[in-house]
Amino acid sequence: MQAGKFVDLRSDTVTLPTEEMMEAIRHAELGDDVYGEDPTVNRLEEMAAAKMGKEAGLLVASGTQANLVSLMNNAQRGELVILESESHMNWYEVGGISSIAGLMPWPVRSQYGALDPKDVKAAIRPENIHFPEPALVCVENTHNRHGGTVVTPAQLQMINEVAHGNGLKLYMDGARIFNAAVALNVDVKELAKHVDNLMFCLSKGLCCPVGSVVVGSREFIKKARKVRKVLGGGMRQAGIIAAAGIVALEKMVDRLEEDHRNAKRLAEGISKVEGICIDLTRVQTNMVLLDTSGLRVADEVILSKLKREGILVSKLANNKLRMVTHMGIEKEHVEDAIDVVVRVADDIRNHGFT
Numbered sequence: 001m002q003a004g005k006f007v008d009l010r011s012d013t014v015t016l017p018t019e020e021m022m023e024a025i026r027h028a029e030l031g032d033d034v035y036g037e038d039p040t041v042n043r044l045e046e047m048a049a050a051k052m053g054k055e056a057g058l059l060v061a062s063g064t065q066a067n068l069v070s071l072m073n074n075a076q077r078g079e080l081v082i083l084e085s086e087s088h089m090n091w092y093e094v095g096g097i098s099s100i101a102g103l104m105p106w107p108v109r110s111q112y113g114a115l116d117p118k119d120v121k122a123a124i125r126p127e128n129i130h131f132p133e134p135a136l137v138c139v140e141n142t143h144n145r146h147g148g149t150v151v152t153p154a155q156l157q158m159i160n161e162v163a164h165g166n167g168l169k170l171y172m173d174g175a176r177i178f179n180a181a182v183a184l185n186v187d188v189k190e191l192a193k194h195v196d197n198l199m200f201c202l203s204k205g206l207c208c209p210v211g212s213v214v215v216g217s218r219e220f221i222k223k224a225r226k227v228r229k230v231l232g233g234g235m236r237q238a239g240i241i242a243a244a245g246i247v248a249l250e251k252m253v254d255r256l257e258e259d260h261r262n263a264k265r266l267a268e269g270i271s272k273v274e275g276i277c278i279d280l281t282r283v284q285t286n287m288v289l290l291d292t293s294g295l296r297v298a299d300e301v302i303l304s305k306l307k308r309e310g311i312l313v314s315k316l317a318n319n320k321l322r323m324v325t326h327m328g329i330e331k332e333h334v335e336d337a338i339d340v341v342v343r344v345a346d347d348i349r350n351h352g353f354t
């Protein structure tokens, strides 16, 4: 459990490393990774690539850096990138897609986070002197702002056919790809095989303190290593990060199912509260989105009342709150959180925002 007395449902990024990770960090064999000489990093990268069915892997500092390295490596400055309009790359990465990678984002809306292949096709305009060259399609799986929704292998295959059929590459922001694989009960390779390259995060539900891994062809990763370097991401004795990553891949994937069960219970409990709406079909992994418009108060009022009762929740948009389950959130915390939401909603309905 993280420090403090709160039930912290803001994000799975708040997870702390396990004791086993701390032990692995303490005993990690280290070297200079910029020279390619950190055996622990090399082992993690090989493991990650093998798990995803790709040729090679690259440890990077964060999910944002993984996406940036991949964008810069999959497309040339001035080219066009088709991505989902609510995607993390479009919303939360400080516009690095434009300001650093020099690419033109072309956001496409979707209902549940999975791009409709017809919309992708429509976004790929024919050759014309006025248009930027389209280079890349990006998918996000699971989809964060859509509430942890899963993009299935069948959907990925259809998007792949449109992208590749038109000469574009397909990249996956798989920050939570293991959540998708666990929810679908498929080998993660079944998701990874439809994209040219992808990244996943070690530091979310898998509980590592730092790190993400980009995987793809040997050629792609060789170039990505250089892009990571120009972004200042060449790390030296990065085995202390990789050691935790190895434990994560070996021990932390299967338990994600518990987070999914807890999210479902949380959603079911809160969906009965008058004034709060939850689309239960969206609760597919470890996230729950709450539409609080029925309570008719500013989100800040709800958030501060919940906080006063020990529950931390994040805000995605007006009247849209998000709860995320993760290691450290046990069944009893879920029941506590439901009780608190019931009380806070009652209080707001009865007394407004006092």
Ligand SMILES: Cc1ncc(COP(=O)(O)O)c(C=O)c1O
Pocket: 013, 061, 062, 063, 064, 065, 067, 088, 089, 140, 142, 144, 173, 175, 176, 201, 203, 212
């Ligand atoms: C879908 C997705 N992609 C990328 C990232 C970025 O990861 P980081 O916070 O490690 O930069 C996040 C972080 O929450 C995410 O949810």
